[in-house]
Structures are given as structure tokens and as C-alpha cells.
Amino acid sequence: MYIQSTRMTSVLQTLSQLIGEWLDVRGILIFLCVLLFVKHLRDVYLRNLPPGPFPLPFIGNLLDVGFKDPLGSFQRISEQYGEVCTVFFGSKPFIMLTGYKNFKEAFVEQADIFTDRPKFPVSERLSGGKGLFMTSGHMWRQQRRFALSTLKYFGVGKKTLENAVLQECRVLCDTVRTERGLPYNPHRVLVSAVSNIISGLMFGHRFEYDDHNFHLMQTYIDDILQLPMSTWGRLYDQFPTLMSLLPGKHHTAFASMSKLKPFIQEEIRKHKEDRDPFNPRDYIDCYLDEIEKCNDSEAEFTEENLIYCAVDLFSAGTETTSNTLNWGLLFMVKNPEVQEKVHSEIDQVIGQTRQPLMDDRIHLPYTYAVIHEIQRVANIITFTPPRVADKDITVAGQLIPKGVVVFPLLKPILEDKNEYSTPHEFNPAHxxxxxxKFLKKENFIPFSIGKRMCPGEQLARMELFLFFTSLMQNFTFLPVEGQTLNVKRTISVSVAPEPFNIRALPR
Incomplete structure (x- = not known):
């Protein structure tokens, strides 16, 4: 009995010691967790940021945003916390900004403060801090100045470019006509048509729609555009070192950029061989001239920067317009009564014997309203590219600290119930x-506003009107029997509808 009692005592002592040690370890862990949480609370609230959902340590508002519908989540957060609110991605705060008055206050009235872009690991990896759209400072100002003046020189907003777009309209309609009313996906042919306008400005020539290299270039650009807003892109921005080691679609986008660069380099090489400095044919010729005469090294007029500027112009100028046209055809099929009214107006004003012209806009108020409604409902650029303020500033009474990333959110502006009677429905009467008569709306800003608004706005407006009106003049678009079309959206820099098939019957 004595031996058993001694053993029992020994076991109890050992157990008591282990429990004490465990309690000590647990106490230390609990203390550390409480300490970290208090520090997290201090970091969140002492920054005096605009209101927003409370961020969890390490993951921020990941659970509030989710992965399936981040754009819808952002809008719901904005509706709950206000037009200037804060969302945390990991430990980093991002300020979401919406509301037309707020856009105007920030990007027009305080434009010089909001011209810089933040640096993201994804954009740095894709462009190396060069190009037109994700750069800042002196280099960006010089590159944008050059781009605007060069596009204007080659006819953007003028009759000379209208003729080139009309020529491409004829090719587009002839290509669609070959389908003979059979089911087909319009996306690729629309991308080819719009890409050829940019190609003419950039390279001085167009491509045939079945050109293999032309399709490869479009595929590479599509891969690049899909990354920043995707789950893979967001993970890479949060954990660039780790994600560089892990497989995923981000590597596809990086590889596509590597494959796209030689394509443009070859065009530059050809231009250098036969260009005439006194007679520039296109953007590349003008840029090569600028490289030779520019004495401003900080402006970075180099062949490498030319490549990234070309990628930016193709990306912004192709996907946005082609996706809008793609949405337009989808909306026409889904709303046959609207399509019928467009047909009737075009028949009365233009007829079938001549092509539409930009001067016809004033005489086609319903068609012009339909195009605007397509842009409004499609809302292909839900976010305009992000900004950072170069000093502490207030917008709508809320402090926006220097250096904090600002995401301008367009969707609530284009769905403002005070401006549009049925904001969530396709309704040209808006x-x-x-x-x-056509009604111009001040808050209709699909190209954003201010110093960083889309430099290709005039070109895009011309393309949308001429391509859409030409297609409506020549075809009736119908659904495929037995198939139901949906209006689900893909997640990308430029939002497209999910792939769909329709029929185009010649009129």
C-alpha cells in the first residue's frame, strides 16, 4: 500500500507540474495574443482613417470582401459605411472613394494632389515601373503629354481617323456576314476589329482577322489584364515572395508579358530600318524621333519604355471598347424591343445605302442613348486605376492620409438612383x-475625370458609335434556340460578359 501511495503521489505531483507548466504557457500565449490585439486596435484607430468594417489581424477584411464577388462586396461596404470608406487588405488600408461630387472634389479640384499611382508587386512585375497607366511623377507627365499629342496628330477626334474606323467597320460586317446566321461567339471578331484601329495608330498597319500572331498578341494581352483583379493577383500583391514560388495563373500572365515584348520589339526593329524622321507614319515612328531629340533623361524616352507604353495603349484601347461592344450585342439580344427601335431609327435617318458617320449622332438620339446605356450598365471599368495623395488631404470631410491607396469606385456613380430611375435595369430612356432628345448627364463618367482620365476617350466614343451603328444597320442579332443568355460578369481590369453565342441575320 505504501508503494502504491508513493507512486500515486508522484503521478499527482508530475501531473500538477505539467498542468502548471501548461497554464504558464497558455497564460503567456493569451497575454501575447491580447497584446497583439491591443496593438492591432491601436494601429487601426490611431490612423484616423475613414470608417469601414473592422479588420481582423493579418487578414484584414478578407472575409468581408471574399473571393466570389469582390466588386459587389466593395459596393455593399460603400453603401454601409459611406462614399469615403476604408477596407484592409491584410494589414494595409485602402480607401474606397465613390460619388460624383467626391470624384470632382478629389480629381478635378485637387487634381495635382491625386495624380500619382501606388506601386503594386503585380504591376511592378508586369511593367517594371514603366509605361503610361501605372506610373507617376515627371516620367508619367511627359509620357502622357507625348501620347495625347501623338494620338491627336494621327487623327484621334478628327475626320481622318473616322475614315479608318469606317473601313474597319466594312471588314467587320463582311466577317460577321460569313457566319450566315449560324451561332457564333462575337468576342474574337470584335477584339480583332478594335485592335486593328490601335494597330494602325501604333504600327501603321492592320492585321487580317485570322492572322496567327495577331491572335497570340490578343491572347497575351487578355492574360495580362485578367491578373490584377483576380484572386491570384491579389494574393501576389499580398505575398509576392511566397507566390513567386507557388504555381498559379499569375505565372501565365508574367509569361504572356515576356512573350508579348518580342512581338513589339520586332515592330520597332522594322520601323528603325525604314522610317523617315521627316514623315512619321505612326506612334512608333514618333516615339523613335522623341528618343533621338529628347534631352530629358528623367522622362525616360527609351525603347524599353516604348514597349510598355505600346502594351498599355493596346490593353486600354482594345479590351475596353471590344468588351463594351460585346455587352452591347448581348443587351440587344436580351432586349429585342430596343434593337427594333434602333433598327427603325437607323433606317429612317441613314438607310441601307451608306455607312453611318459621326455627324449622324445628333439625328440618332435613341441609338446614341442606347450606346450610353450600354456603357452605363456594362460598367466595364468598375474601378478606375488606383491613386495615392502626395500629402494629407480631406475629401467629403474625411481625411485621406498621404500615401494610402485610394480606389475610385465607378459602379455606384453609374447606378445612382437619384440620376437613373431604374439604375439596375437596361433602360435607354435614362x-x-x-x-x-438625347439627354447628356454630368455624372456619366465611364472614362473618369481629371488629369488621369482615359487618354483615348475620343477614340473610344468614335469606335463605339461607328461599330455599333454599323452592326445594327446590317444585322438583326438573335439568341440561339434552346439557349438562355445570362449577364454574368468576368473579373478582370476590363469586365466582360461570360462567353456566349448568338446569331446574326443580315437585314
């Missing part, structure tokens, strides 16, 4: 007055 852009018509009581007399059926």
Missing part, C-alpha cells in the same frame, strides 16, 4: 428627355 438618356432621353421628355421630347425624345
Amino acid at each position: 438618356f432621353l428627355d421628355e421630347n425624345g
Whole structure:
């Protein structure tokens, strides 16, 4: 009995010691967790940021945003916390900004403060801090100045470029006509048509729609555009070192950029061989001239920067317009009564014997309203590219600290119930007055506003009107029998509808 009692005592002592040690370890862990949480609370609230959902340590508002519908989540957060609110991605705060008055206050009235872009690991990896759209400072100002003046020189906003777009409209309609009313996906042919306008400005020539290299270039650009807003892109921005080691679609986008660069380099090589400095043919010729005469090294007029500027112009100028046209055809099939009214107006004003012209816009108020409504509902650029303020500033009474990333959110502006009677429905009457005249709306800003608004706005407006009106003049678009079309959206820099098939019957 004595031996058993001694053993029992020994076991109890050992157990008591282990429990004490465990309690000590647990106490230390609990203390550390409480300490970290208090520090997290201090970091969140002492920054005096605009309101927003409370961020969890390490993951921020990941659970609030989710992965399936981040754009919808951002809008819901904005509706709950206000037009200037804060969301945390990991430990980093991002300020979401919406509301037309706020856009105007920030990007027009305080434009010089909001011209810089933040640096993200994804964009740095893709462009190396060069190009037109994700750069800042002196280099960006010089590159944008050059881009605007060169595009204007080659006819953007003028009659000379209108003729080139009309020529491409003829090719597009001839290509669609070959389908003979059979089911087909319009995306690729629309991308080819719009890409050829940019190609003419950039390279001085167009491509045939079945050109293999042309399709490869479009595929590479599509891969690049899909990355920043994707789950893979967001993970790479949070954990670049780790994600560089892990497989995923981010590597596809990086590889596509590597494959796209030689394509443009070859065009530059050809231009250098036969260009005439006194007679520039296109953007590349003008850029090569600028490289030779520019004495400003900080402006970075180099062949490498030319490559990234070309990628940016193709990316922004192709996907945005082609996706809008793609949405337009989808909306016409889904709303046959609207398509019928467009057909009737075009028949009365233009007829079938001549092509539409930009001067016809004033005489086609319903068609012009439909195009604007397509842009509004499609809302292909939900976010304009992010900004950072170069000093502490207030917008709508809320402090935006220097260096904190600002995401301008367009969707709530284009769905403002105070401006649009049925904001979530496709309704061309939003852009018509009581007399059926076209009604211009100040808050309709699909190209954003201010010093960093889209430099290709005039070109895009011309393309949308001429391509859409030409297609409506020549075809009736119908659904495929037995198939139901949806309006689900893909997640990308430029939001497209999910792939769909339709029929195009010649009129």
C-alpha cells in the first residue's frame, strides 16, 4: 500500500507540474495574443482613417470582401459605411472613394494632389515601373503629354481617323456576314476589329482577322489584364515572395508579358530600318524621333519604355471598347424591343445605302442613348486605376492620409438612383428627355475625370458609335434556340460578359 501511495503521489505531483507548466504557457500565449490585439486596435484607430468594417489581424477584411464577388462586396461596404470608406487588405488600408461630387472634389479640384499611382508587386512585375497607366511623377507627365499629342496628330477626334474606323467597320460586317446566321461567339471578331484601329495608330498597319500572331498578341494581352483583379493577383500583391514560388495563373500572365515584348520589339526593329524622321507614319515612328531629340533623361524616352507604353495603349484601347461592344450585342439580344427601335431609327435617318458617320449622332438620339446605356450598365471599368495623395488631404470631410491607396469606385456613380430611375435595369430612356432628345448627364463618367482620365476617350466614343451603328444597320442579332443568355460578369481590369453565342441575320 505504501508503494502504491508513493507512486500515486508522484503521478499527482508530475501531473500538477505539467498542468502548471501548461497554464504558464497558455497564460503567456493569451497575454501575447491580447497584446497583439491591443496593438492591432491601436494601429487601426490611431490612423484616423475613414470608417469601414473592422479588420481582423493579418487578414484584414478578407472575409468581408471574399473571393466570389469582390466588386459587389466593395459596393455593399460603400453603401454601409459611406462614399469615403476604408477596407484592409491584410494589414494595409485602402480607401474606397465613390460619388460624383467626391470624384470632382478629389480629381478635378485637387487634381495635382491625386495624380500619382501606388506601386503594386503585380504591376511592378508586369511593367517594371514603366509605361503610361501605372506610373507617376515627371516620367508619367511627359509620357502622357507625348501620347495625347501623338494620338491627336494621327487623327484621334478628327475626320481622318473616322475614315479608318469606317473601313474597319466594312471588314467587320463582311466577317460577321460569313457566319450566315449560324451561332457564333462575337468576342474574337470584335477584339480583332478594335485592335486593328490601335494597330494602325501604333504600327501603321492592320492585321487580317485570322492572322496567327495577331491572335497570340490578343491572347497575351487578355492574360495580362485578367491578373490584377483576380484572386491570384491579389494574393501576389499580398505575398509576392511566397507566390513567386507557388504555381498559379499569375505565372501565365508574367509569361504572356515576356512573350508579348518580342512581338513589339520586332515592330520597332522594322520601323528603325525604314522610317523617315521627316514623315512619321505612326506612334512608333514618333516615339523613335522623341528618343533621338529628347534631352530629358528623367522622362525616360527609351525603347524599353516604348514597349510598355505600346502594351498599355493596346490593353486600354482594345479590351475596353471590344468588351463594351460585346455587352452591347448581348443587351440587344436580351432586349429585342430596343434593337427594333434602333433598327427603325437607323433606317429612317441613314438607310441601307451608306455607312453611318459621326455627324449622324445628333439625328440618332435613341441609338446614341442606347450606346450610353450600354456603357452605363456594362460598367466595364468598375474601378478606375488606383491613386495615392502626395500629402494629407480631406475629401467629403474625411481625411485621406498621404500615401494610402485610394480606389475610385465607378459602379455606384453609374447606378445612382437619384440620376437613373431604374439604375439596375437596361433602360435607354435614362438618356432621353421628355421630347425624345438625347439627354447628356454630368455624372456619366465611364472614362473618369481629371488629369488621369482615359487618354483615348475620343477614340473610344468614335469606335463605339461607328461599330455599333454599323452592326445594327446590317444585322438583326438573335439568341440561339434552346439557349438562355445570362449577364454574368468576368473579373478582370476590363469586365466582360461570360462567353456566349448568338446569331446574326443580315437585314
